[in-house]
Amino acid sequence: MATRVYIVYYSMYGHVEKLAEEINKGASSVEGVEAKLWQVPETLSDEVLSKMGAPPKSDVPIITPNELAEADGILFGFPTRFGMMCAQFKAFLDATGGLWRAQQLAGKPAGIFYSTGSQGGGQETTPLTAITQLAHHGMIFVPVGYTFGAGMFEMENVKGGSPYGAGTYAGDGSRFPTELELEQAFHQGKYFANIVKKFKGSS
Template identity: 40%
Template sequence: MARILVLYYSSYGHIETMAAAVADGARSAGGQVDLRRVPETVPETIAAAAHFKLDQAAPLASIDELANYDAIIIGAPTRFGRLPGQLAAFLDQAGGLWASGALNGKVGGAFTSSASQHGGNEVTLFSILTNLLHFGMVIVGLPYSHGGQMTLEEIVGGSPYGATTIAGGTGERQPSEIELAGARHQGALIAKYAAKLTVPD
């Protein structure tokens, strides 16, 4: 059974919801899944004043535990077209894992959200995937086997590089069923690839 980590940062809960869907998809494909979040770096008073969602149930991750997994799927919202500082600060602590090659050959993927359809989803995915490629990971995106991302019937996220959602300018839009289906699809694919690549202990 492949061990999967769904690691995320979420300010307002959109990525938290997507992370749960990714985790559900990985479990449906037989993965043993842990859901973790990266620490908030914004002072609590400022975060509360900005209405950050501070009551998230997922426990905090630590850098050292990343090497324990066969696959790591990372999600975060876009910040001006790239990954947010909270996630960058967390991943910047992984120099030891990079130096030792501890993540080489593991499976990785990314998912994200933005305020608008053209608000930086794909660049943010690549910002996350760049880290994973430097760690030596094998990348799995969201192929067009998730046909929902091709629909013209409604506004929808989705990209061959990873699952996405569109939150709206004030965060008023929640992930749609098509977007959640994409997140589940990507999670399931990553779990299946991780199981094929996992070498027994």
């Protein structure tokens, strides 16, 4: 039976979605792994989103909280709002109380990826504060660490991401993930999928 890795994300302007797509490719490159992209529900009205200049959502399916239990491992992705995950993703996690009571996510590996507006905008505080959600569910946080190698030490160009997970900078919205940031996202997907596969194989 295939190892199921879910990549669950929220993306208002497409930056996190770009990372999610590359993470999905990385996870799917592992033999025996079935990766799937999911979006969390939007909480803002179409009118508000239009005023904010947000593009239409892609056709990636919307996940319900109970569907999280079907995964063997989950990567969560979201943009930053004031150094923490956005309200849309927090609202989704707030709806997982039933899973928490039944301990249906306990013991499942989980990872995090993210987008921030600036270099001081939360590339580390965002995953750090998000780990509390995983801890309360009893999930096992899988950081990417420094397994990405030399790319983790890039100093000549602006690069998002950290040992906690893949990341990008959106700036004023016009900057999209660079090739190096996408490479780290692919790496995270592949690295995470291999770990989830090992967990499942040993259980």
